[in-house]
Amino acid sequence: MGKQQATWAVAKKRCRLNQADIQMAKELGMTPKSLLKNIPSSNQQWKAxxxxxxxxxxxxKFGKVLQ
Structure with a gap:
């Protein structure tokens, strides 16, 4: 497994995403680092x-969600 795949695997696990969520993030041009940065902390109850x-x-952006 390459470094990029390993980083996506870490983001998938820590953010509790499935493969469709990862695909949507990639299509939006996101990086694993941007996903990990946006995990809400315990004092960010307002954050999704x-x-x-x-x-x-x-x-x-696209009008529908992948299944």
């Missing part, structure tokens, strides 16, 4: 989870 955030951005 990364999964919800990616899906919202994807739906706003």
């Amino acid at each position: 989870t990364v999964k919800v955030w990616v899906r919202d951005l994807y739906e706003n």
